[in-house]
Structure formats: C-alpha cells, structure tokens
Amino acid sequence: MKLYRHFTIPVFILLCLKFPVGEFTLFCHSIDVFMEAKPTPFCSPQINPTNFTKDIPGSITYILYDVNPVEGFNLRRDVYIRMAVFVKNLRKDERYKNTKLVLPPFSDLYHWRSRYLDQSHVFWNTFFDLKSMKRYTDVLDMWEFFNEIKAISKDKRYQDFAIDEVYRLKHFQEMFENGVFEDKFEKTKCGAAEGGQDGFFHYSNLTSKRFTCINFQGSASLLKDLLEKFKPKKPGHIRTVLFLNTEVVLHDYWGNDEFWRARRSMRFNEKLVEKANEFRIENFNATDELDAVQRPEKWEDEREYRNAVGGDYICAHLRRADFLYGRERTTPTLRSASGQIKRVAKMLGIDQIFLSSDCSRSELMDLLAFMKRLRVYKYLPPTRTDGLNALKDGSIAIIDQIICSNARYFIGTYESTFTYRIYEEREILGFQPRTTFNTFCKNEDLTECEKNSQWPIVY
Secondary structure, eight states, rough: OOOOEEEEEEEEOOOOOOEEEEEEEHHHHHOOEEEEEOOOEETTTTTTOGGGGGOOSSSSSOOOOOTTTTHHHHHHHHHHHHHHHHHHTTTTTTTTTTTTEEOOOOSSSSSOOTTTTSSBBBOGGGBBBHHHHHHTTTTEEEEHHHHHHHOOOOOOOOOEEEEEEEEEEEESSSSSBTOOOOOOOEEEEEOOOTTOOOOOOTTEEEEEEEEEEEESSSSTTHHHHHHHHHHOSSSEEEEEEEEOOOSSOOOOSTTSSSHHHHHHHHOOOOHHHHHHHHHHHHHHOOOOOTTTOOOOOGGGGGGOOOOOEEEEEEEEEOOOOHHHOOOTOOOOOOHHHHHHHHHHHHHTTTOOEEEEEEOHHHHHHHHHHTTSSEEEEOOOOOOTTTTTTOOHHHHHHHHHHHHHHHHEEEOOOOOOOOHHHHHHHHHHHHHHHGGOOBBBSSTTOSSSSSOOOOOOOOO
8 A cells, every 4th residue: 555654854955145136135045955755655664663553542533634625724724723622622532532633644735836846745744843733632644644554454465545434524505594503414415526435635545435425514523423423333443534624614612722722732843943043043133032932842831921022023924826816805016015014114113024925026026126225035945956855835834934923013914824823823922912913904095904803812
C-alpha cells in the first residue's frame, strides 16, 4: 500500500543581499530550507515501526476529516478547532476514550500558486508544532496514522486500506424550517458526483467500506449522535471514520475559553518562527522581550495580559486577487489603501510598514509609488536554485502572519480569514484591541467602511 511518511532534509541556499528599489527595500538573506524528500512508501521496510505497539489500548476510534477542496488554508485551521474540541469532549465518554483525530494533509490549495513546487500531501507538522497541539487533545498527522495502522495490522504487505465509514456532510435544502434553525441530520441520497469511494486525500489506494451521504446542520457535538446511530452492529478493535465537508459543521463553543484553548495550542513550527524572528530582529530590531509580548514556552502557561507593545512598525494585510471581483464592494483600491496606511503612520509617528499581500508585481510597484515617504518591507520567499524546492506557500503565509502579529499596529482586510488568524494571534500575544481589530475601508475618506467582528480572548 503506497501511503507515505513525511521526512525532511536540511538544505542550505544562499540568497541575495539587501538591495534598494526606490524607497522600498527587499531584504533577502541566507536561509535554511527544509525540502520535502521524495515520498517513501509507508510500508517500506526501511521505516522503523512505531513504538505504538508497546501499549495498544482496548479499542480505538480514528476520526478522519476533510473539507471542500476549494477552501483555503486559514479556513481549514478554523475547521480544525471545531473538530479538536469535538474529539476532546468525545474522549470524556468511556466508550470513546481512545479516540484520535487524524489531520488531513494539505494538497495544492487554491491560493497556493507556486506551481513549480510539490505542494501535495503537505503534513501539518510542516506548519505547526504537533507536540503543542497534542497537549490539547490526541491528534495524529496522517503519516502517524499510517504508522499506527501498520503497527496494528496483522497483514504487513502492500494493500489498499479501506476506511470503515465515510460520511459526506451536506447542507439541508431548507435550513430554517418554519423559520427555526435546529440541530439535525438525516441520511440522504448521494448525487452522481458525490459517491466516490476511493482516492481520499489524493491517495489512490485509500478506499472505504461504507459511503453515506448525510444532510447535516448543527454543531460538532451532533457528530457523536451520528456515530452512535450508524455504529457497526459488531464493532471491531479499530473503528475508522471519515467525515467529508466538515466546513458544514458549526463550532460547539465559538469564542469561549475552550475555543481559545484549542486555538492557543496551535503554535507554529519552530523553524518558521525562527525565520520570522530573524526578519524581525534584522529589519525592525524587534524581539519578543523588547516588544513585551506574551510567549511562554508552553501555551498552558499563558494568562490574561494586555501590555504587549509590538515592534516599531505597522503591518498591513491587503488582499487582492480574487477579492477584487469576489468582494469588490468592500475591497479598497491601491490608492485608497495606501492613503489609509499613511494616515495611520502619521497618527502613530511610525514610518516603517510591513506589507503582507497577494498583490501582483505591478500592483506592488503602484503601492510603493503611493507610499514614497514610507519605508516598506515585504518578506521575500527563497527562490528555487538548481532545482531545489523553496519554502512552501503555506510556510510563507505563516511567516507573514508571525511578523504581522508582532507589529505595533495592524490593519487587515474585511472578511479575510488570513486577517482573522492574525487577530487571534495578537489577542494571544496580549495587544490592546484598538491596535488589532482594524480593517481597511473601501474609500480613503473612511466611508463605506465595513468592520470585521471582534472576539476578545477568554481564559
């Protein structure tokens, strides 16, 4: 069975030196790149078996999940919180005490546009600190799940692996029956394009034993009722369940302390944190200590805190691309956005701007022309040299978010999940809300100004 395990090889790439472009400075530097090696078959005898077999509990439920393929990286992070809180609560039931949440790999997401990179089957530990997340609830990267299945399985040969139960979740056609929204689910007929029973997560030999379409509306806790209703009559030692389209599932506890515990556990991969911190110290003389942000070694030690200062720079997250036609009514022009940035810079007496944007090269040049008197910085991803892979698009996004999260002041884009994740990070770090929950208006004179919602952190 060709299921793959992730591993990395350190590669050193020497990039360009600092060079000016008008009033805009691109900062490049030597960087360690962690390149995905050629995938190794999970069943390969070269891979040492996991120690999992030393203490196998009585019965195990593996909860796998996925979302609509068109959904972006940052929405997927929010869906993870819904499922992590669900599994943590599910494990309180004696029957499900050994439940584990399997994290879906990221594969060629819509906003990942570096097509020359291999961005298929990117595991969560590429972006996040899995040890930190495991201290919230029992989560497994996909390659860890494969290793556990291999350790438990009596048949060690290559073979297809069939998930016991797969449920494709769908919205009810009438969500507000008689004007009332109520939690419910029901079995429904699968459409012609909805009944695929193999190729899950883009693994051609990952199949299913039973595939069911479910109309579903309600919070994640309702999934437990679904598990009970459709549980096998003769349960085995292992039960594997896959929920598809889990973006349909709502939060059990939106914005409360449980939500924030799950969110706080999502620390970033330490290598990405190192790269972001190198950029902060080199360009802004900024460190966690100087910026007075809250970042203890463990997220469990975080407390209520509102004294973060941030580095001597403003971060602007400005969405372009699909927002120009999908959200034209609320997305500012480049001239409008630059005018709003200049207003904030004058108000704060800060002339350094970190720009996080998916703008094109020509749009970037226009922005720089509008902000000639400001020093504008942008993180440049390492470019491919001699055929070696550079940092993945998701890694660059996280480095941008870390830098933005530590700025003195942040202004984001209306209805952007990228902006929302930065809001959350700044709440965890301990910034005053007035420096965080800021949104670009449509017009430079601040008319037609839709504001994103605010949800302060709760401990």
